[in-house]
Amino acid sequence: MFPTLKPGHEVLVFNWAYLFSQPKVGDIVVIRHNGREMIKRIQKYHDRDIFVYGDNEDGSTDSRDFGPIPQARIAGKVVFIG
16 A cells, blocks of 8 residues: 655644544544554544554554554544645
8 A cells, every 4th residue: 555645744633523524434633643643544433442553563662563453542633735
């Protein structure tokens, strides 16, 4: 799969997106992990936790490496890529 974001792209993130709704499979989100913010796609749920995957299967650090994340670690939903 080809990356959705490339160097130089700008994103607009809505940090209140999940205040009154739940994240959905396919949403592109910003997550906090080990002091960094990363942009990932929600792949699936596991109980209350969420699996996030990067678009680059071979070179992405995501839930395949660090496991599912709690919803509280989602910083916001990407609503525009330009």
